[in-house]
Amino acid sequence: DTAVSQTPKYLVTQMGNDKSIKCEQNLGHDTMYWYKQDSKKFLKIMFSYNNKELIINETVPNRFSPKSPDKAHLNLHINSLELGDSAVYFCASSRQGGDTEAFFGQGTRLTVV
Amino acid sequence: GNSVTQMEGPVTLSEEAFLTINCTYTATGYPSLFWYVQYPGEGLQLLLKATKADDKGSNKGFEATYRKETTSFHLEKGSVQVSDSAVYFCALTDQTGANNLFFGTGTRLTVIP
Numbered sequence: 001d002t003a004v005s006q007t008p009k010y011l012v013t014q015m016g017n018d019k020s021i022k023c024e025q026n027l028g029h030d031t032m033y034w035y036k037q038d039s040k041k042f043l044k045i046m047f048s049y050n051n052k053e054l055i056i057n058e059t060v061p062n063r064f065s066p067k068s069p070d071k072a073h074l075n076l077h078i079n080s081l082e083l084g085d086s087a088v089y090f091c092a093s094s095r096q097g098g099d100t101e102a103f104f105g106q107g108t109r110l111t112v113v
Numbered sequence: 114g115n116s117v118t119q120m121e122g123p124v125t126l127s128e129e130a131f132l133t134i135n136c137t138y139t140a141t142g143y144p145s146l147f148w149y150v151q152y153p154g155e156g157l158q159l160l161l162k163a164t165k166a167d168d169k170g171s172n173k174g175f176e177a178t179y180r181k182e183t184t185s186f187h188l189e190k191g192s193v194q195v196s197d198s199a200v201y202f203c204a205l206t207d208q209t210g211a212n213n214l215f216f217g218t219g220t221r222l223t224v225i226p
Contacts, residue, residue: 004156033214041151041200041219048213056213090156092214099145099164099206102214104156 003027006091006105013081014113021076021108023091031055032074033102034066035090043090049074050096081112115140119203119217126193126224134188134220136177136203144205146170146179146186147214151200160188160201193224 006023013019025032033048047066048056054066063079078085091105120135138144145164149157161170166181175190186203203217 041221043157043202043216043219045213045215092157099162101147101159101162102157104158106156 003103004091004093004105006089006108008108009106010109010111012111012113015081015083017081018077018079019081019110020078021089021091021110023074023076023105025072025091025093025103027093027103029093029103030071030096031094032068033092033094034074034076035092035104036060037088037090037107039087046076046089047074078110083112086110086112115144115205115207115213115215117203117205117215117217120220121218122200122220122222124220124222126222128195128224128226129192130224132188132190132193132197132222134201134203134222136186136188136217138184138186138203138205140184140205140207142207144207146177147204147206148175148177148186148188149202149204149216151202151219153199157202193222195224195226198222198224 004025031050034046046060049068065077067075088107090107092102094102116139118137147162148160150160151157161172163170163179169178177188200219200221202219204214
């Protein structure tokens with residue numbers, strides 16, 4: 001069983017479209033995250049959710065919105081896609097506590113054309 | 114604030130060479146420190162961690178020691194293999210309970226036979 005799974009793995013779409021990336025974890029973790037990895041491999045946290053409450057929201061455009069229907073899911077919705085949104089997006093989860101390991105999904109490569 | 118400064122890559126080594134990837138950090142309080150590895154086409158996975166000063170994390174022949182006096186967590190391996198080719202990320206979490214992982218920029222390692 002995959003611990004953290006995200007779909008789709010690849011997403012190609014046109015500018016201006018709205019798209020969603022889904023993430024599910026079966027580890028029973030309390031906290032889930034979305035990270036953006038740019039072409040230079042730099043990782044930046046976008047959001048984290050703890051017990052369905054947003055606790056971190058970095059300076060990302062409000063076109064990006066996380067949606068958590070339950071503790072095991074954290075989906076990423078993106079409106080009005082722009083060329084600069086092209087990147088690999090990673091979902092992750094962890095237990096409570098700063099010394100615990102984060103488990104990452106395989107990533108979704110988003111290409112905006 | 115919290116930040117991680119990591120040695121710029123890429124690093125290219127011959128098989129069986131000694132590896133060091135430098136990592137220093139800035140943090141409030143007493144962070145936990147991590148090394149994550151990203152193999153081609155995959156998500157990140159934890160390589161090793163250390164949660165307090167002078168702790169040594171080790172896994173798969175890799176080691177890193179939490180040095181509070183120099184705020185460092187350098188990654189070392191005595192003899193690298195071709196299969197170690199990947200991108201390595203140094204990271205920290207603070208102790209505020211938010212579980213936010215702060216990543217370095219990543220160092221790409223290529224090991225040639």
